[in-house]
Amino acid sequence: MRIRIAFSAVLTALGLMLLTPVAAHAHGDTVKVVVTGQRTGHVTADITWENDGDAVDETVAATVNAISVDGSRAMGPWRLVRDPAAAPAGWTTAETLPPGSWKVSVDVGFPALGHGDLEVAVPVVDPAPGTGAPTASAPAPGTPTTAQPSAGTPSAGAPSAGPPSAAAPAASTAQVxxxxxxxxxxxxxxxxxxxxxxxxxxxxxxxxxxxxxxxxx
The missing domain is CATH 1.20.5 (Single alpha-helices involved in coiled-coils or other helix-helix interfaces)
Known part of the structure; x- marks a missing residue:
């Protein structure tokens, strides 16, 4: 009898444990957006939960807009994608900003609201070395080349030693x-x-x- 009572109590406790919902860890209703800068023109940002600072594991719906400091140019809206080269909280854009100074703003709408902005400077990238002045290459096979006169070969402009003139014999015979x-x-x-x-x-x-x-x- 006592064994049946004890067994029934164990089953009841297990049922209560299964039926009782597990309290979810509360992250809060806002996210923290920190625009960290740019990498080769791609805007970079960190997105975490405002309350505990955990990285957002869910899909993030966010838009990125950029306006030049002088207000003459505008880029976006672009969306954020996961940044595989950064920490779990890192996000970036697939598009790139042209060289210049930009006021970048990021607005997150899902899974919670969040906003961040930063002034970002994109430097001018110098061309790769070796793309400057072309170097002289060897002529292709079969291409005629102009022979250069050597030191021992008389050039076309130099007078060649021709036959003696007619006055030479007369001068030689006149001399005794x-x-x-x-x-x-x-x-x-x-x-x-x-x-x-x-x-x-x-x-x-x-x-x-x-x-x-x-x-x-």
């Missing part, structure tokens, strides 16, 4: 070697002496004949 000139001078000297000797002999012979004629006459 010094040895031949001396020979000519010796010959003319010898001829002059011989002519003088013959002339002297002839005059002497003429005078002798004249004297002999005077004596005979």
């Amino acid at each position: 070697p010094a040895a031949e000139t001396e020979g000519y001078a010796v010959w003319w000297t010898t001829a002059g002496v011989a002519a003088t000797a013959l002339a002297g002999a002839a005059v002497g012979l003429f005078l002798r004949r004249r004297r002999m004629r005077r004596r005979l006459g």
Whole structure:
């Protein structure tokens, strides 16, 4: 009898435990939105529960709007998506902001209300190195190339050694070697002496004949 009573009490306690609803952990009715900045132009934000600071596990319905500081440009509305490169509370945008200073605001409507804003500066990204001035590349096979003149090869502008002109032989023939000139001078000297000797002999012979004629006459 006592065993049946004890068994019935255990079953009743188990039933009460199963039927009693488990009290849910209350996060509150608002979320905290902190815009943390940007990463390569993507807006980043952390969203947590206002009361306990836990990350929001549910799907978040939020819109992102951005206005340039001078008010000339506006971006959005964009939606937030999970940021796999951040903590569980991290969210980001799939779209990117162009370079400049922006006033970014994030408004959350689900699972609770929340708002956050921040002024974000997106820097200008320099081009990757190696995309500057093109370098000279080797010519493709079969492409004719212009041969460069070497140090030993006369260029087209330099005068080439051609055949001697017609005046060269005349100049060479007009010039008499010094040895031949001396020979000519010796010959003319010898001829002059011989002519003088013959002339002297002839005059002497003429005078002798004249004297002999005077004596005979």
